[in-house]
Amino acid sequence: MSLPRFYPVFDSAGWVARALAAGVRMVQLRIKDADEATLRAEITRARDMARAAGAILVVNDHWQLAIDLGCDWLHLGQEDLDGADLPAIRAAGLRLGVSTHDDAELERALSVRPDYVALGPVWPTILKQMPWAPQGLERVTEWKRRIGDVPLCAIGGLTPERGCAALAAGADLVAAVTDITLNPDPEDRMRAWLAAVGEAGPGRCPGPRDI
Numbered sequence: 001m002s003l004p005r006f007y008p009v010f011d012s013a014g015w016v017a018r019a020l021a022a023g024v025r026m027v028q029l030r031i032k033d034a035d036e037a038t039l040r041a042e043i044t045r046a047r048d049m050a051r052a053a054g055a056i057l058v059v060n061d062h063w064q065l066a067i068d069l070g071c072d073w074l075h076l077g078q079e080d081l082d083g084a085d086l087p088a089i090r091a092a093g094l095r096l097g098v099s100t101h102d103d104a105e106l107e108r109a110l111s112v113r114p115d116y117v118a119l120g121p122v123w124p125t126i127l128k129q130m131p132w133a134p135q136g137l138e139r140v141t142e143w144k145r146r147i148g149d150v151p152l153c154a155i156g157g158l159t160p161e162r163g164c165a166a167l168a169a170g171a172d173l174v175a176a177v178t179d180i181t182l183n184p185d186p187e188d189r190m191r192a193w194l195a196a197v198g199e200a201g202p203g204r205c206p207g208p209r210d211i
């Protein structure tokens with residue numbers, strides 16, 4: 001399956017609505033620190049909007065709610081995998097993306113047959129504190145060589161220009177948070193991303209399959 005190249009990550013259904021209106025085809029809902037009722041309402045709203053737009057919604061962390069609410073995609077980190085019921089997730093038909101930051105995490109991620117592997121932080125991120133040094137583009141290339149046909153998502157400190165570089169290095173899709181949410185004109189910035197990676201016309205940066 002071929003995934004969209006641009007994959008922004010947001011912390012509310014309101015942001016998901018803005019992304020879909022800007023033409024985004026794959027978006028993650030990453031909500032930390034909300035009560036169950038709020039999570040249910042936000043995931044349900046984001047799920048329905050994405051379906052109506054024919055776009056992919058990926059629910060971060062909340063695998064039980066993703067099952068209960070009939071969602072299609074889930075993203076789990078390594079610690080999330082510890083508590084997750086993978087057979088139940090697969091039985092519900094959920095597709096799964098998994099974070100990786102080092103060799104051991106990649107091995108574990110591949111063992112659960114993910115639908116994409118995320119590698120980060122490729123550049124320094126200000127969103128959250130992480131123990132890993134920036135991976136750099138050579139690591140992106142190495143990860144793609146190791147995972148073969150599994151789609152590779154680059155995350156951490158990305159801008160449209162860096163997204164292009166990550167795609168050229170071997171990523172199949174590129175994720176971003178603060179480059180959009182902290183931009184004075186987030187809609188304009190999302191359109192710039194879509195144009196750069198080729199989802200709103202011919203694209204200004206070729207991916208590896210085009211080189």
Ligand SMILES: Cc1ncc(COP(=O)(O)OP(=O)(O)O)c(N)n1
Nearest residue numbers: 060075076077078099118153155175
């Ligand atoms: C596309 C993508 N890649 C990595 C992450 C990080 O997941 P995780 O390590 O579980 O950390 P949190 O995002 O849950 O804080 C992600 N969410 N999305």
Ligand SMILES: Cc1nc(C(=O)O)sc1CCOP(=O)(O)O
Nearest residue numbers: 120121125127156157176177178
């Ligand atoms: C949520 C997340 N996960 C990462 C990882 O490396 O697993 S980096 C990251 C934050 C990405 O935000 P920004 O685009 O603002 O740097």
Ligand SMILES: [Mg+2]
Nearest residue numbers: 061076077080
């Ligand atoms: Mg997580």
